Amino acid sequence: MNISLKNVSFSYTDSLYDAVIKDLNLEIRSGECVILAGESGCGKTTISKLINGLIPHYHSGTMSGDVLLGEKNTADMTLAEISRFVGSVFQNPRSQFFNIDTDSEITFGCENLGMPREEILQRVDAVVKEFRLEHLMGRNIFHLSGGEKQKIACASVAATGPEIFVLDEPSANLDLKSVADLAEIVARWKKAGKTVVVVEHRIHYLREIADRICYVKDGHVAYEWTPAQLEAKGAEYAANLGLRCVNLKQLKNKAPELAEGPEGSKDPAKQSLNEILVFYDLHFAYNRKFPVLDIPVLSLPRNQITALIGHNGAGKSTLAQVLCGLCEAWRQKRKVRKYGAYLIMQDVNHQLFTESVLEEVLLGMDPPNEKAALEILAGLNLEQCAYEHPMALSGGQKQRVAIGSGVSSGRDIVVFDEPTSGLDYRQMLAVSATLQKLAASGKTLLVITHDPEFILNCCSNIIRMEHGKIAEQYPLQGNQEKLVQEMTSFNYSS
């Protein structure tokens, strides 16, 4: 089914004066796989909402122009009708499910369309086989990993058999192995002749599947390439446009140049002075038989950034929680809380409590010292919004406020849980600059991440976890190739 957007403008407010989408013309042919890329806030998610009908039927605003699915105008259809043709998968695994168990979720769409019972059961069987979901059936959705959730989301959308699939940053919360699974699903849809529209920063996994990449800027399509054309233009060209690397294999070539930190924190002379922080007996288990975490000794180089890699469910988050004293370790010689690590959560909204940014930083201080707090904020480029409400800030600013609260609490170790998920290239660079500054100011950083580009950019050590144990630990210097190799081949994880 063709999708055509003709002279579309849209604004979330009353007038088209501050439109998010301006005079957009986009033609997507039946059976095509198109990536909508672009920096955050360029309007690419809004385009996906135009296609799945959330605009104009769910979000209010002002719209001009026509969005046609085949011959029909979305403005004349109801959302229920549109959902017959368009299936949507969203970024956030937390709330894109309407059911609590996996079985009901997969049948849900078919039931809503009023299909006969036998047909629904047949379709569910087919989808379960196609996506190899046998082991995930009958499970509680809250107990699945991010990759598993995304798989269920794709399967439940596919069950209704729509002609068009719209995916909004589906890879943002996934590890590279799950991303590869996702790529396989998209490839299968394309092969079946479906039209697939993917909104993404990360292009690498669709490099061989996508027909076109549309670069969205200021609400219209500024450039169009095939993946091969973009790759031929080189990594720097893509980076300048705020795009993540097109081919992960290219990373090892460009790594050394980008690995230069702005603060000179990678200075080898300085590195040799670094001591090592050692932690003993980090064990955790929900019951005696299955240890989730089993680390007798963990050593972190002081004042450096260490990346913690490993596939989903390897125990990375548990290690972070044990280091922060959020889980009691299984058998421990001394109180883990003494380690006093501070965790910057993936969803920073959970850890901002107060009415102003300044108060947020003062909260952890004992006794509160306003001058010192302002100094911390200045170090994070937040001094101009010291009196604003934390919830009114942008995502990146919120993250920096959370970092500020960690700094003010006087902890020496700061743990980050996927600080770059869903960020474009420019934002990722900003985060790595902040982290390097933090390391240079005398903090020891441990970063849980699935983002090889980010690791090459600012980390100096790698720890790889597997089945709750440390599988490997090595410095990044000289091992770039090995890292990329390890992160892009998925044999180790199974």
Next chain:
Amino acid sequence: MFTLDPRTKLFLAVVANSVILSAPIAYSALMFAVPAVLLLFERKWKFVLVFFSVYLTAALGFEHLKTMDVGRVGTLGVSTMMIVSHMMPIGIVLYYVMQTTKVNEFLAAMARMHVPNKLTIPLTVMIRFFPTVFDEARAIGHAMRMRGIRLFSLRTLRNPFSILEYRLVPLLVSITKIGDELSIAAVTRGLSPETKRTCVATIGFHVQDLIVFVYCIFVATCFVIASRAKQSIIDIISALFS
């Protein structure tokens, strides 16, 4: 598995809660036994043990002390016991219903009872909404522990409302977002009041439903007859205010 039809659960919620709210301890304990036993079938041993013993302590304490003169502080304690013994079972019945009812089954049951979709859909969102909110609340609790904000500390005692603020502000922000995302999830999947949906879930009444029905009706009838004869609820209320 000992599963009940969603309609039985709704019946249980209505009858058990009205009896627990209005009846003396003997009846409300008999009623509270129903969700307790049902939760035992769900293997929530610890949960049942803790809450049932808290309930029994509070209820027995209230029954014994309600007519005595216990002074000002004592009255505070007795009224706490009353609130616990009357409100907690209601919470637990609702917890049982929320925990064990699948969205799917609930939709099917409501359709069988010919409840209009306009009423069913918001109720369904509630079933999905609460577990998500508790999940969020747990994450926020983690963040607060890390910041060293505790329920009982010098800082929170100095300013007891701050703890409420720290807990609620992030929760409210995420709740509004979750509500929005859930409705988007529902509408993009074609859930709408106009279209008639099929229900794959098989629901129906079995022996266990019959047992629960008969038991609930029996206890409720006993209570009604007994209270007609003695008018003991009014006694209780007047004792409370004298």
